[in-house]
Amino acid sequence: MKNHGLGDWIHRRRVRSRGETALISAAGELTYDQLAERIDRLANAFADRGVRTGDRVAYLGENSPAFLETLFAAGSLGAVFVPLNTRLAPPEIQFALQDSGARLLVSSSTLQPLAASGSRETAVERIMIVDDGHGTQHEDAELPLPAEPFEQALSSGALHRPDVQVSHEDLAVILYTSGTTGSPKGAMLTHGNLTWNAINVLTDHDITSRDVALMIAPLFHVAALGQGALPVLLKGGCVVLEQRFEPGRVLALIQEHSVSNISGVPTTFQLLCEHPDWDHTDISSLRNLTCGGSAVPTRVLEAYESRGLAFTMGYGMTETSPGATSLPSAYSRSKQGSGGLPHFHTDVRVVDPADQPCAPGEVGEIQVHGPNVIAEYWNRPEATASSFVHEEHASWLKTGDMGYLDEDGFLYISDRLKDMIISGGENIYPAQVEQQIAALESVAAVAVIGVEDERWGEVPRAIVVVREGHELTEEQVLRHLDGRLARYKIPKSVIFVESMPRTASGKIRKPDLRRQYA
Structure with missing residues (x-):
């Protein structure tokens, strides 16, 4: 096998999970066999349109099978996936496309006007339009480039696996994260970064091939992609894709599909437990609730505990793919407010201004090292140089966040050095x-x-x-x-x-x- 990256995951999984459902969305269900075939066709369609190893393929759209198909198809060619935040303004989309040098843009039909304005004066040569189920009400949006329907392009691709060599060291995804200077930076996530992050999740959490994960957070965020969808697909579970978060519908989906895994921010879980349908919805299938962004308020913890549920919380960032620490649900009360322990294959330390380790309870800068941590930023050598501490046997990412480790090694975040x-x-x-x-x-x-x-x-x-x-x-x-x-x-x-x-x-x-x- 030449391809050891993300692009080969579904092919390797299809044999082990033949006939099992991989994705559920408003468009229906896809088995691992069907998903693998669609990825092959799409990869070859990309190649027919000039996409080569190292080229960037951007995606602008809500959660859908096309998002993951584009990610895996790009990985099959050794190309680089660039997911764009759908909430950005046209100049911000344009900046990301210009900076990444993306040649191909895949966009949902609803966001066609944003794709049109954002792709002007960029290296994008072609746009593929995904029917997102809300109708192409923006057909009058004047696209500056050749455009074609996504499904038409996919069906034109040959049904064979691309013969491309991809290693863990190769670049897989560029994810843009806002910078302290106001200029977004492209975090360069390799196939190895994302693979090791998924391994961390599978090691530290009880993920099985029978799990059903509901994606209610957008996949263009590294948390939903890296902590949610990718580990479950690597394990052979099922991912349910929801385009927008609406509490009542989410509760209905949990009951309908026997959802076991949900990840989100405290607001997500608060809105669910405050919804009128909360008390009479069957949520007995839920096992893994993962929350990030900030600590879960006590009243929200209590609402879920009354239903026999506890949270796994964590700390991380785009540059760590994104997991740095995880708080097991067994410690959700005794270590309430903590970001948890370092992920199994990741190291976390807290240091003083001289980069010397702080004593337990002493506040300092949080630094992270591990195979899930990026090595550099796209076209930002100065940002790269200032973001890492290089030692003889390790390079440590300077997170810019302040915190401390307690006597048991649990991390607590105390302030944000970067004012984020x-x-x-x-x-x-x-x-x-x-x-x-x-x-x-x-x-x-x-x-x-x-x-x-x-x-x-x-x-x-x-x-x-x-x-x-x-x-x-x-x-x-x-x-x-x-x-x-x-x-x-x-x-x-x-x-x-x-x-x-x-x-x-x-x-x-x-x-x-x-x-x-x-």
């Missing part, structure tokens, strides 16, 4: 938002902080100083950001102040702003 805001599971870096607001002529200074929100955990709030002689309203600020940033990044409120608290060097003191305005 986590809103409903989405990472928001204030610098990117501040950059856009600062472009307004009337703005003298701006700082964006996170404030607590009962539903989303945190939401951004902008603190603005208006230039002398100018006027500015909250409505004007928000209108300026509309279309320039994804909606979840746009502040939910704007506060106008006379001046900013600053350090002696002139830097804005965000801790002071949080104390006063959060």
